[in-house]
Amino acid sequence: MDKIAEIKTVCLQEMQNCESLSALQDLKVKYLGKTGELTGLLKSIRELPAEERPTFGAKVNELRNLLEEAFTEKTKQLKALEMQRKLQQEVVDISLTSVPTWGALHPVTLVENKISQLLTSMGFEVLAGPEIETDYYNFQALNIPADHPARDMQDTFYITDSILLRTQTSPMQARLMEQKKPPIKMICPGKVFRSDSDASHSPVFHQIEGLVVDENITLCDLKGTLEYLAANLFGKDTQVRFRPSYFPFTEPSVEVDLTCSNCGGKGCSLCKGTGWIEVLGAGMVNPVVLENCGIDSNKYTGYAFGLGVERIAMIKYGIPDIRLFYENDQRFLKQFVK
Numbered sequence: 105m106d107k108i109a110e111i112k113t114v115c116l117q118e119m120q121n122c123e124s125l126s127a128l129q130d131l132k133v134k135y136l137g138k139t140g141e142l143t144g145l146l147k148s149i150r151e152l153p154a155e156e157r158p159t160f161g162a163k164v165n166e167l168r169n170l171l172e173e174a175f176t177e178k179t180k181q182l183k184a185l186e187m188q189r190k191l192q193q194e195v196v197d198i199s200l201t202s203v204p205t206w207g208a209l210h211p212v213t214l215v216e217n218k219i220s221q222l223l224t225s226m227g228f229e230v231l232a233g234p235e236i237e238t239d240y241y242n243f244q245a246l247n248i249p250a251d252h253p254a255r256d257m258q259d260t261f262y263i264t265d266s267i268l269l270r271t272q273t274s275p276m277q278a279r280l281m282e283q284k285k286p287p288i289k290m291i292c293p294g295k296v297f298r299s300d301s302d303a304s305h306s307p308v309f310h311q312i313e314g315l316v317v318d319e320n321i322t323l324c325d326l327k328g329t330l331e332y333l334a335a336n337l338f339g340k341d342t343q344v345r346f347r348p349s350y351f352p353f354t355e356p357s358v359e360v361d362l363t364c365s366n367c368g369g370k371g372c373s374l375c376k377g378t379g380w381i382e383v384l385g386a387g388m389v390n391p392v393v394l395e396n397c398g399i400d401s402n403k404y405t406g407y408a409f410g411l412g413v414e415r416i417a418m419i420k421y422g423i424p425d426i427r428l429f430y431e432n433d434q435r436f437l438k439q440f441v442k
Contacts, residue, residue: 108163111141115171125182132175142168208441212310212429215337215417216293219312222336226329228314229290233276235297239266241275246353247392259299261307269297272410273313274353280315281397286404287318293413306426310413317389317399317406323356326386326407330360337420338365345380354387354408365419374422381419384411 115135122128135141145164149157209217220230239250248255261269276292293312301307316325327344334342342365346358361382364375371377386409391401414426421440423429428436 105160105163107145108167111135111145112167112170115141116174119174119178122178122182125179125186128175128178128182135171136168136175142171205438206441208437210429210437211417211421211423211440212413214440215420216310216312216413218337219333219411219413219416220291220293222333223291223312223314223329226332227289231276231280231290231292232294233270233273233279233292235270235295236263237268237270237275239268241278242268242270242272245278245393245396246274247390247396248352252352261297261299271298272296273311274408274410277313277315277408278393278397281317281394281399286399286406288406289316289318290314306414306430308430309426311410312413313408313410315389315406315408317394317404319404321388321405321407323358323388323407326388326409329407330384330386330409334362337416338362341368343369349385349387351385351387353390353393354385355390357385357387360384360386360409362419366422374419383415383419384409386410 115131118131119128122131133140137143142164146161149160149164152160224230242260243249243252243255260271263269273292273294273296277290280288280290291312291314294310295308296311297308298305299307314329316329323346327346331344334344341363343363345361345363347361349357349359351357359382361380363369364372364379364381366372366374367379369379371379375381386407389406389408394401394404394406414429417423417429418426
């Protein structure tokens with residue numbers, strides 16, 4: 105019995121002095137392990153008189169339970185202390201070491217906002233249309249039936265036979281003309297989709313379509329609008345040139361050229377020596393389109409234009425490859441931080 109009391113006193117004292125979990129584990133093995141002090145006591149039970157063995161065994165088991173509870177409590181204390189030490193030692197300094205780099209608008213967004221701002225200052229209304237469009241509004245309402253060769257000009261992403269990703273923002277023109285009678289003066293900026301990808305084409309790009317419908321609208325009105333845009337985007341001396349072209353939703357149709365912003369029309373590598381850069385397509389709204397949308401083509405005329413925002417940005421900033429807009433290269437984008 106004296107040995108049991110001694111082991112209890114010594115073990116609890118040593119346990120009190122333990123400062124680490126590893127030391128505590130060694131102490132536990134020393135007293136409660138297979139070859140520990142308590143195991144030795146139980147083995148010595150056979151040396152006692154038969155009448156003393158039950159009492160002795162009960163005392164040893166009582167000591168074992170007491171020590172196991174003490175080890176469990178001490179383990180919790182040491183784990184808490186260990187966590188506290190880690191929290192104090194493993195401090196993460198979350199304070200800023202330098203001034204952060206401010207974000208900036210993407211160059212495509214800058215140009216889109218600028219064009220929209222210029223046109224709204226002229227009274228244009230800004231509208232948005234669905235990017236997933238019907239074949240009817242994307243093609244048929246704009247005088248491009250199913251068998252029309254102009255469909256070959258646009259590599260289209262079809263979802264079903266009658267649902268597609270819009271190839272232009274022009275469908276919103278047809279939607280608006282069905283709902284609103286002239287006078288109409290609107291633009292529709294947004295993403296469009298075509299199955300094409302190289303240095304000058306992207307499968308996803310941005311367009312701004314413009315539409316004006318009213319009485320006595322002429323090509324002169326169209327040219328005046330585009331001259332105002334060009335002067336404010338590229339400089340007051342920028343000239344606008346119309347060349348005959350073909351689009352099924354306009355008649356007559358024109359390709360619109362601007363004097364090269366790099367050389368001022370003298371000829372350089374950007375304009376391939378011509379002094380002119382092609383920027384957009386436009387024309388007078390085809391009477392068939394007006395009639396398709398319920399507008400009397402004998403009373404009303406209109407003009408429409410569509411420009412690629414990336415195309416304008418490439419010319420304005422001298423960017424040679426459209427893919428640079430979408431690579432998220434910080435060295436490229438930081439050039440536009442103001």
